[in-house]
Amino acid sequence: MTPHTEHTKDTAPVTLLGLGAMGTALARAWLAAGHPTTVWNRTPARAEALAAEGARTADTAAAAVAAGGPVVVCLLDDASVGEVLGGTDLAGRDVVNLTTCTPEQARARAAWAGERGARYLDGGIMAVPPMIGVPESGAYVFYSGPRALFDRHREVLAVPAGTTYAGEDPGYAALQDMALLSAMYGMFAGVTHAFALVRKEDVDPAAFAGLLAGWLTAMAPAAHGIAAELTGGADPQEEVSALAMQVAGIPTFLDTARQQGVSAELLTPYFELMRRCLAEQRAARDPKGMVDLLRR
Structure with a gap:
């Protein structure tokens, strides 16, 4: 290992396994921030730049884990986590897994770590690498697992990005991470379709982008309306009318796409769900009904 300076209480050490774009940013x-940082990567060359910036480099994952501080893991996938940590001594260690995974994988990995004597937090990063370490970027990370463990390392974990505690269930960070990213991809699908509609027309893309971003921002609070339906705080009769009106308008969207020479493949699955919800005799004909239809 390359040497590092002694740490103080205010600059607690941290170990990081995985130096992809996100790991390097972390x-x-x-x-x-002055935290003694031990790093390891399968390809040692990726650690060279960080070593020049003061990081302590470890020749093996086992040596990195032994260096002290929380062991933050940021690898390709859950299988990589098992492969890398499988040959290390985790007894008494605090593992913070920021590798993207499913809720069930997170729960299984928490049990796996516990069997090896480690304490485990799972994390879901709500950011891209350029947002890390930039307070005004809005980046944050979901954490789930033992609250006491989260509190113990919260100050260190809050250095790269904000922290949001998702609950004791170790799968909840991954669950909310995937839920928010799923909504993001749904938005991207709509944005892609919208630009395709105007692509061949005399419409300035930059000006249209401003209209599009403003419209999506205005519509985002609809999430609160769905939440109200799910918790029984809204009048479903109002939503029945709104959904019926929206379903009646579907042909116009499809005809517009056809006339503009644009595939409607990004919209039709949602339109079909709307139709099913309205037609279902025993389903609530409101946003809650649509959510429940997806759960079947």
């Missing part, structure tokens, strides 16, 4: 944030 390491740089801790180094910039």
Whole structure:
């Protein structure tokens, strides 16, 4: 290992396994804040730049884990986590897994870590690498697992990005991570379709982008209306009328796409769900009904 300076209480050490774009950004944030940071990567060359910036480099994952501080893991997938940590001594260690995974994988990995004597937090990063270490970027990370463990390392974990505690269930960070990202991809689908509609027309893309972003921002609070339906706080009769009106308008959307020479493949699955919800005799004909139809 390369040497590192002694840490103080205010600059607690941290170990990081995985130096992809996200891992490197995390390491740089801790180094910039003065935290002694031990790093390891399958390809050692990726650690060279960080070593020049003050990171302590470990030759093996086992040596990195032994260096002290929370062991933050940011690898390709859950299988990689098992492969990398499988040959290390985790007894008494605090593992913070920021690798993207499913809720069930997170729960299984928490049990796996516990069997090896480790304490485990799972994390879901709501950011891209350039947002890490930039307070005004809005980046944050979901964490789930033992509350006491989260509280113990909260100050260190808050250095690269904000922290949001998702609950004791170790799968909840991954669950909410995937839920928010799913909504994001749904938005991207709509944005893609919208630009395709105007692509061949005399419409300035930059000006249209401003209209589009403003419209999506105005519509985003609809999420609160769905939440009200799910918790019984809204009048379903109002939503029945709204959904019926929306379903009646579907042909116009499809005809517009056809006339503009644009595939409607990004919209038709949602339109079909709307139709099913309205036609279902025993389903609630409101946003709650649509959510429940997806759960079948």
